[in-house]
Amino acid sequence: MTTLRCQPFFDPTTNTYSYVVDAGPNTVCAVIDSVLDFDPKSGRTHTDSADAVIAYVREHQLKTEWLLETHAHADHFSAAPYLKRELGGKIAIGEAIQTVQGVFKKLFNLEPGFALDGSQFDYLFKADEHFTIGEINAQAWHVPGHTPADMAYVVNGNTVFVGDTLFLPDVGSARCDFPGGNAKTLYASVQRLLALPGDTQLMMCHDYPPAGRPAQPNTTVAEQRAHNIHLHDGISETEFVAMRTKRDATLDMPTLILPAIQVNIRAGNLPPAEDNGVQYLKIPLNSI
Numbered sequence: 305m306t307t308l309r310c311q312p313f314f315d316p317t318t319n320t321y322s323y324v325v326d327a328g329p330n331t332v333c334a335v336i337d338s339v340l341d342f343d344p345k346s347g348r349t350h351t352d353s354a355d356a357v358i359a360y361v362r363e364h365q366l367k368t369e370w371l372l373e374t375h376a377h378a379d380h381f382s383a384a385p386y387l388k389r390e391l392g393g394k395i396a397i398g399e400a401i402q403t404v405q406g407v408f409k410k411l412f413n414l415e416p417g418f419a420l421d422g423s424q425f426d427y428l429f430k431a432d433e434h435f436t437i438g439e440i441n442a443q444a445w446h447v448p449g450h451t452p453a454d455m456a457y458v459v460n461g462n463t464v465f466v467g468d469t470l471f472l473p474d475v476g477s478a479r480c481d482f483p484g485g486n487a488k489t490l491y492a493s494v495q496r497l498l499a500l501p502g503d504t505q506l507m508m509c510h511d512y513p514p515a516g517r518p519a520q521p522n523t524t525v526a527e528q529r530a531h532n533i534h535l536h537d538g539i540s541e542t543e544f545v546a547m548r549t550k551r552d553a554t555l556d557m558p559t560l561i562l563p564a565i566q567v568n569i570r571a572g573n574l575p576p577a578e579d580n581g582v583q584y585l586k587i588p589l590n591s592i
């Protein structure tokens with residue numbers, strides 16, 4: 305087994321963890337769930353978060369092979385196209401993104417040419433497909449529930465980028481009330497993750513720490529099975545679904561869901577410019 309190096313980058317504005325994973329200096333890397341900063345008040349994007357990733361990759365002389373997305377995020381824009389321009393690499397997501405594109409093309413009444421085949425991405429993983437990051441073995445698990453297209457990337461057999469499935473034990477699990485989300489499906493996806501060996505490292509896509517606890521990117525399967533407030537050992541599917549459904553009914557939509565989805569189903573690209581050269585995002589009224 306390769307010695308894996310995994311560098312987290314935390315964006316405190318959206319509570320998102322991005323990662324660079326590699327086998328050491330001068331090797332090949334994957335960037336997972338990058339963030340393009342966006343200020344909804346001014347409509348301006350900026351690249352501070354992504355530039356920190358780029359600086360790390362360059363400092364360690366890494367060759368970027370993959371720009372991986374765990375899903376079409378609803379709380380931040382992906383910086384994958386910017387990273388691709390700066391570093392290279394293939395932008396990849398699970399093939400079920402096609403389902404998500406279908407739902408949101410309709411909601412946003414996107415341009416007729418907006419393709420529903422995932423071709424905005426460079427690569428679509430089939431469920432459980434094996435791939436490599438340089439010399440590192442990896443597998444793309446399809447772990448739906450939060451959305452229909454969530455993936456978890458199992459890297460080197462001992463480290464899993466879980467996306468929005470589980471959060472740290474004191475936070476629990478991802479919501480399941482977005483279009484196509486399903487609490488029963490998430491329960492099954494999590495059971496699969498938690499059947500991995502107890503010392504498997506689980507790398508979070510987010511942390512929302514309670515007051516007094518610093519944000520933390522990782523935990524283990526054993527910790528989750530013992531202490532996850534929503535999904536520790538012994539919680540049945542029925543109990544989980546009842547808890548999740550009740551809780552989701554109380555949650556506001558994420559601030560950036562409408563802007564972020566429009567960008568992320570385009571693999572992080574902004575919409576095409578209109579005839580005045582300006583790019584726009586839409587806000588559907590009274591529709592979700």
Ligand SMILES: [Fe+2]
Pocket residue numbers: 375376377378379450468
């Ligand atoms: Fe998400």
